[in-house]
Amino acid sequence: MGQSAEFGKFLKAMRSRLTPENVGLASSSAGRRVPGLRREEIARLADVSTDYYTRLEQGRNIHPSRAVLDSVARALRLDPGEQAHMLDLLENCANTQRPPVPVQGVRPALRQLLDAVGNVPALVLGRRSDVLAGNRLAFLLLADFPAMPAAERNLTRWIILDPLARELFRDWSSVASEAVGSLRMDIGRHPNDAQANQLVGELAVRSEQFRQWWAGHRVARGSAERVRFRHPVVGDLELNSEDLILPDDPDQVLRMYTAEPGSTSADSLTLLGSFGAGEAAVIATSRSPENRNASGPANTT
Structure with a gap:
């Protein structure tokens, strides 16, 4: 070494x-x-x-x-x-001869799994926390990632820069610093990932808090945690977040948000999932800072 x-x-x-x-x-x-x-x-x-x-x-x-x-x-x-x-x-x-970082992709079977757990918000996150895929309920809970430009479909970027993310996460500072720590670990594994370095540069320019967290060299590995939301449509939720590393690709993580059975949060998730495609589009549009006319969340990106 x-x-x-x-x-x-x-x-x-x-x-x-x-x-x-x-x-x-x-x-x-x-x-x-x-x-x-x-x-x-x-x-x-x-x-x-x-x-x-x-x-x-x-x-x-x-x-x-x-x-x-x-x-x-x-x-x-x-x-x-x-x-x-x-x-x-x-x-x-220290190894400057490492091969280029490969293009990310999601297996069809994994996309089918996202649809099969449609009553549970689920995302597939790749390197740099890129949102590679997700089900409809995940996009209703978090943000309409499929409607974003491809370069902006990144969970850490959204958490740090989107004012709506600050409103959604009741403990935003903790969630954001954890995301920054995960990004640092990712860059440690893939230091020649040009897109990751561009992302760090953008966040450093646009966010003082990101600069402070990044300078502290904090690292974090995805794990089970309790996440508190204040959703603009269904109100307060407390969900368990679980990150499952995929055995055939350690750079991809399946993130799922689950509610305690019989809890108010479980009822709220059910209510959120009951919205039809048209209503979902209205939710996405009303939450957008540009009030864009979105066609509603898709099943996957």
Whole structure:
């Protein structure tokens, strides 16, 4: 494995978030001009020399063993997702000969599955959180992605930039920061994805909050979580979000939103799904900031 500047930047960001109290060191603010632990403190905790750890952070071309990487991860208090991202950066970002990122596609059987679970909002998300497919109820719950230009059918972009997403998610800041963390992990796996880098550039230009989250090098892996909505048509919902990685393509995720049986949220989902195609178009149009004349959500993109 080679070394990379991005790998070093990540280590520095993770070090800066720690305090002596976090790692059981004597607390002292003397001589600390910037937040976080000193390099020598992390080196001592990882049982490596200060010079060696410094070279890691400076992105020099060295080849740490897995044992050393595990020690550094423990010293930095990395969670499993952060440790996986660290390894991705080390392996992928220094390799400039990696093949181009392949075009994304959705298997016909998976599209059939989306239709079969029509009473459950479901999306297929690809690299960079591109919305590759979804069922009608997912588009009624979130946004009419099929009506958007192809370049804008991206969940993270919509969450960060669309004012309607801020209104829809009652805990928007948490949802948005999680989406940014997932995007960072994706770029760690595919650093030569030009579209991903363009997306980061656009979001950095247009969103101050995105710039702050991105600078913090936070990473996140999709998992089960509770999501609170304030839907403009059916009101408040609390749904369980589950991300299922597809075995034949680890870059695709099936995301499903489910309600507790017998709950008010379940009733609201049923009500939302009862709208016909014409009514769905009215909902999509009324929610659009440009008040565009949409033809209503499709079953898939």
